[in-house]
Amino acid sequence: MKATQVNVGDDLAVAIGDRSARLSPGEAFRLAERLIRQATVRMIVEETARSDRRARGREHRVVTN
Amino acid sequence: MSVAGNRSYHARARTRLRPVISDDGREIVLSVYAADRTVAAMTLSVSLAVNIAGELVAAASRRLQGASSTRPRGGDHRSDKRARRDEALRDFATLLGADLSLEDRAAQIIGKVTRYRPTARDKQGSSERRLLHRIAETGLPVPGERQMRRILAKQKNALDGQNSALSPNP
Numbered sequence: 001m002k003a004t005q006v007n008v009g010d011d012l013a014v015a016i017g018d019r020s021a022r023l024s025p026g027e028a029f030r031l032a033e034r035l036i037r038q039a040t041v042r043m044i045v046e047e048t049a050r051s052d053r054r055a056r057g058r059e060h061r062v063v064t065n
Numbered sequence: 066m067s068v069a070g071n072r073s074y075h076a077r078a079r080t081r082l083r084p085v086i087s088d089d090g091r092e093i094v095l096s097v098y099a100a101d102r103t104v105a106a107m108t109l110s111v112s113l114a115v116n117i118a119g120e121l122v123a124a125a126s127r128r129l130q131g132a133s134s135t136r137p138r139g140g141d142h143r144s145d146k147r148a149r150r151d152e153a154l155r156d157f158a159t160l161l162g163a164d165l166s167l168e169d170r171a172a173q174i175i176g177k178v179t180r181y182r183p184t185a186r187d188k189q190g191s192s193e194r195r196l197l198h199r200i201a202e203t204g205l206p207v208p209g210e211r212q213m214r215r216i217l218a219k220q221k222n223a224l225d226g227q228n229s230a231l232s233p234n235p
Contacts, residue, residue: 006095006107008120012128014084019097019105021082028125032118034086038093039114045090046111 146203151216153199154178154208158217160193171213178207 007015012023014031023031082104087094093114096106109117141147157177158170165173177193178200184190187198208216 004107006109006113006117008117008124010124010127012121012124014095014097014117014121016084016095016097016105016107019082021084021097023084023121023125025125025128028121031084031086032121032125035093035095035109035114035118035121038086038088039109039111039118041088042093042111042114 143205146205150200150203150205151219153196153203154213154216155219157193157196157200160196167214167217168210171210171217174217175207175210175213 005015005017007020009015009020012025012028013020014023082097082099085096085098087096093109093111094106095109095114095117096103098104154174157174161170161173178197181197181201183198183201187194189195190198
């Protein structure tokens with residue numbers, strides 16, 4: 001069931017693998033909004049994790065020195 | 066809605082595929098659901114999620130722009146052409162004998178405009194040929210008798226108005 005490709009057609013059909021769901025413009029905007037919101041949350045989480053790792057690395061270097 | 070129509074509506078609603086975003090805190094998954102089960106799913110990276118969102122917004126905007134530019138939204142879409150044609154018809158009426166009634170005038174114009182076949186030299190031709198050319202180049206159909214009378218009557222009313230405005234007060 002896990003697909004490897006997503007396509008968005010001009011007719012607003014979102015195709016995942018061999019299945020596609022056709023959307024209205026309003027539904028497309030809502031889906032886009034949710035994707036951007038969740039991508040933003042992911043970015044913030046990843047950025048926070050990265051800076052935490054960096055901070056822990058600095059602490060580790062200070063302790064070993 | 067009838068009972069049968071209601072049933073088919075709910076059947077369509079059940080089988081209709083819909084995309085759903087889920088996020089378990091670790092990954093973004095875009096799934097396609099039919100009724101209450103997933104029929105396809107894909108894990109998205111952040112950049113892919115943003116790209117798909119961009120494509121969705123672009124496609125939806127194109128759809129909305131297309132809808133607003135091509136769909137007729139009421140009103141007379143040929144009003145400019147119609148105004149040009151009617152003006153030419155009224156100018157044409159001034160070339161006809163002043164003693165004609167409105168009905169005769171309308172019938173004569175309809176006959177001439179219907180018989181008219183444009184030629185390349187009409188633009189430089191007589192005033193009658195030039196006016197017939199102006200009427201024909203609008204591409205609009207020749208008005209019927211009743212409509213023609215109405216078009217010509219507008220000129221008559223306007224002239225009457227002008228004359229009464231010009232006439233000295235008793």
